[in-house]
Amino acid sequence: MGVEFACIFKRRLMSTIRVGIIGTGSRGITCIGRQIAEQSVELDIVITAFCNRTESRMQIALDDVNEAASKAGNAPFSPTFYSDPNDLINDDNVDLIVITSPTAAHAEATIPALKSGKKVYLDKPIAHTLEDSIAIRETEASESNPMIMGFTRRYEEPWIKLHELVESGVIGDLKMMLIRAVLPYSFYFQTWHRTRAVSGGxxxxxxxxxxxxxxxxxxxxxxxxxxxxxxxxxxxxxxAPEFCATCDRDCAYRTETAMPDTQDQMKGAVDRSYETETDPLKRKDNCVYKSGADIFDHATIHYQYNNGVVASIFYSVYGPQAEDEETLEIVGTKGRVILTRLRGEIDLITDYGEKRHEVIHCKSDNFESSHFGADRKLVQEIAAYARGGGSPVNGWDGMEATRMILGAMKSIDDGGETVHFSDLPDASDS
Ligand SMILES: NC(=O)c1ccc[n+]([C@@H]2O[C@H](COP(=O)([O-])OP(=O)(O)OC[C@H]3O[C@@H](n4cnc5c(N)ncnc54)[C@H](O)[C@@H]3O)[C@@H](O)[C@H]2O)c1
Incomplete structure (x- = not known):
């Protein structure tokens, strides 16, 4: 087959994927949208529709993705703007629906999207309540329409490498896991995340x-x-003051929106986007000490699995910035591994300790891009899924992940009482 004919044949098989994004804020713009723009030619994927309750945030998103497209030498997009998710879902020019709205708005978009029969990408967490999580999962199952979810670590090189290592048996049988997350994430108290009603915590x-x-x-x-x-x-x-912008305290948790010197030069699309919000809860600079937040700033959590594995999370959102702010440690019967996310490194000990400190450097070539290169790979996975490939992580996985967190939150609310998952509602096909 001649090269020319092969190209024509390839084009016929792979039609352009037309994407509609619901929720054109930080995740929709800086992660998914930009990566689609940068890879639009090689993946044959374009953005044809945006949906947002706040119209100005669509124009800011569009300017940003088109700037990314232009830098990559790709053509700009001219999506249709919608305020109602159902209008985007029913748009004949949309094949793949990307949902990156705040967590409490996931179900209202995801359920009709799954019912439309189109391909669906939903960002994590699946929902803010167990009720919504189960409803989404059950729709996915009853419609036989598996979606793909945005659990970023599943697309990050070191985590994929670690999974391969553990599966290969080099540390023996997996017995214990610990994720240590001492995160400089005070923004959870400064944005819509600050209430469980919107974020689920x-x-x-x-x-x-x-x-x-x-x-x-x-x-x-x-x-x-x-x-x-x-x-x-x-x-x-x-x-406590209302917002950083109206506060003159010397405070370690001040958002950059309150820094007049940097305002014009440093602000990216996300800050400009947040600034157009009139609802105080949706601003980015709510004071961390202001009343109304009902989320946690720290937790220690312990899970027991039905196969004897135990797993713990050690978590705070007032940690200092540090290269070891997020680590995953796994202990097996013959060895142990520690993954340090910000270094893109795995420290491996095998053979009962005879092989010490083998450090595997596994940063991807795109480590400097968002989520250490994961979003670039994620968009490639989304494109493969939209063309009929399987979903590496679906709504059942999303429901299970949130169900486990809501169980932990119930335990914290109950003063540390053990919560048995068999006592919590579950999807009918579990
Ligand atoms: N996978 C990851 O690593 C990752 C990272 C960041 C955020 N997220 C998830 O992405 C989602 C969005 O987070 P974000 O940080 O982009 O928030 P954001 O506030 O920056 O963006 C949300 C956007 O949705 C719009 N919006 C609000 N209500 C809406 C509705 N009912 N319908 C349509 N649009 C609506 C807002 O105006 C805003 O533009 C959340 O579920 C969050 O947990 C995932």
Whole structure:
């Protein structure tokens, strides 16, 4: 077959993927949208529709993705703007629906999207409540329409490498896991994440990544959990200011929006996008000490799996910035591994300790891009899935990850009581 004919044949088989994005904020713009723009020619993928409740945030998103497209030498997009997710879902020019709205708005878009029969990408966490999580999963199952979810670590080079290593048996049988996450993430108290009604809790936002990792590695299902935590730094103050922008305190948790010197030069699309929000809860600079937050700033959580594996999360959102702020440690019967996310490194000990400190450097070539290169790979996976490939992580995985976090939050609310997952609602096909 001649080269020319082969190219024509290839084009016929692979039609352009037309993407509609619901929720054009930080994740929709800086991660997914930009990566689609940068790879639009090689993946044959374009953005044809945006949906946002706040119209100005669509124009800011469009300017940003088109700037990324232009830098990559790719053509700009001219998507249709919608305010109602159903209008985007029903648009004949959309094949793949990307949902990156705030967590409490996931179900209202995801359920009709799954029912439309189109391909669906949903960002994690699946939902803010167990009720919504189960409803999404059950729709996915009843419609036989598996979606793909955005558990970033599943697309990050060192985590993939670690999974291969553990599966190969070099540390023997996996027995224990620990994710240590001492994160400089005070922004959870400064944005919409600060209430469970919108986010399901910051622990759901970040911790669902971790429970998904545990499930990916464990090869079983979590049976019970106990946990302690709450708020011990971001404690309400009666005289707390409303926003950083209107506060002159010397405060370590000030957002950059309050720094006049840097305002014009440094602000990216995300800050400009947030600034157009009029609803105070959706601003980016709510004071961390202001009343109204009902999320946790720290937790220690312990899971027991039905195959004997145990797994723990050690978590805070007031940690200092540090290269070892997020690590995964796994102990097996013959060895142990520690993955340090920000270094892109795996420290491996095998053979009962005879082989010490073998450090595997496994940064991807795109480590400097968002989520250490994971979003670039994620968009490649989304394109493969949209063309009929399988989903590496679907709604059942998403439901299970959030169910495990909501179980831990219940334990914390109950003063550390053990929660048995068999006592919590579950999807009918579990
Ligand atoms: N996979 C990851 O690593 C990762 C990283 C960041 C965020 N996320 C997830 O992505 C989602 C969005 O987070 P974000 O940081 O981009 O938030 P954001 O506030 O920056 O963006 C959300 C956007 O959705 C819009 N919006 C609000 N209500 C809407 C509705 N009902 N329908 C449509 N649009 C609506 C907002 O105006 C905003 O533009 C969350 O579920 C979050 O947990 C995932």
């Amino acid at each position: 910051a622990l759901n936002d970040k911790g669902s990544h971790y429970t998904d990792v545990f499930n990916w590695f464990a090869g079983g299902r979590a049976e019970k959990v106990n946990a302690f935590g709450g708020r011990n730094v971001f404690i309400e103050e009666d005289d």
